[in-house]
Amino acid sequence: MENQETPKLGNQLCFPFYVIAKEITGMYRPYLEELNITYSQYLVMMVLWEFERLTVNQIGEKLYLDSGTLTPLLKRLEAKSYIVRHRKKEDERVVEVFLTEEGNQLQKKACIIPGKMQDKLNLSEDDLVALKETINKLLIKIESKK
Template identity: 65%
Template sequence: MENSEPLKLENQICFPLYAIAKEITGLYRPFLDELDITYPQYLVMMVLWEQDGLPVTHIGERLLLDSGTLTPLLKRLETKGFISRNRKKEDERVVQVFLTEKGKMLKENACSVPDKIMKKIDVLPEDLLELKNSINKILSKIEK
């Protein structure tokens, strides 16, 4: 009989990462519902609030999303009036994404979301920073 220890759920790193991601994303839902956006749409908007006018490929790189996942997100954000997508005049293969006025105004309402999440989680900020740094370290090794 083989050693089944490696297959026990409690011995997996993937399960607690999956579970915490699912739970934390769920904490965002009521706050993002008020803004009429989903969590993935929120991520796209955060990228654009940092730098407007990015090509779709750059947004995908930042969020680790392929175009098949990103394009429907962008279409929904555009339908809601938060962004516009325009082909670059110099190279029509490149689609750039721009915030609309409504998208820029959404940022003001979204500013309170991180604080609301921190209150819900009730963990020391330094503990979250340590966790974030550890996860980023692992992510950087996976992305190579």
């Protein structure tokens, strides 16, 4: 027989993750407003700064986003002249995304954000590494269950 006790918010693993994600995203907001981008756009830009040129599908895989969510983000970044999108000549169904010079310049401004966030969270480098390792282990377990 299943446990019939009413679920309690404080006993749920998902709730602290939800709150942390919401609060950390909010902590990024003032830094990202200076760059005129949202947190979601920042994630896209970080992937492009790392890999320079990716397809929409590759970006989606890295960020766990479907094309329906990603396409409006890319359109807004393109309107800000940070990226350009082109269909591949070999396969017009595939859209490649490239950084513009403005997008590359934005990277220089964004480099200060991780340090500011670490200071704001008041976590040591060791604490951050341990936390990221734990979260990544959980993500791997979740991915293996799909």
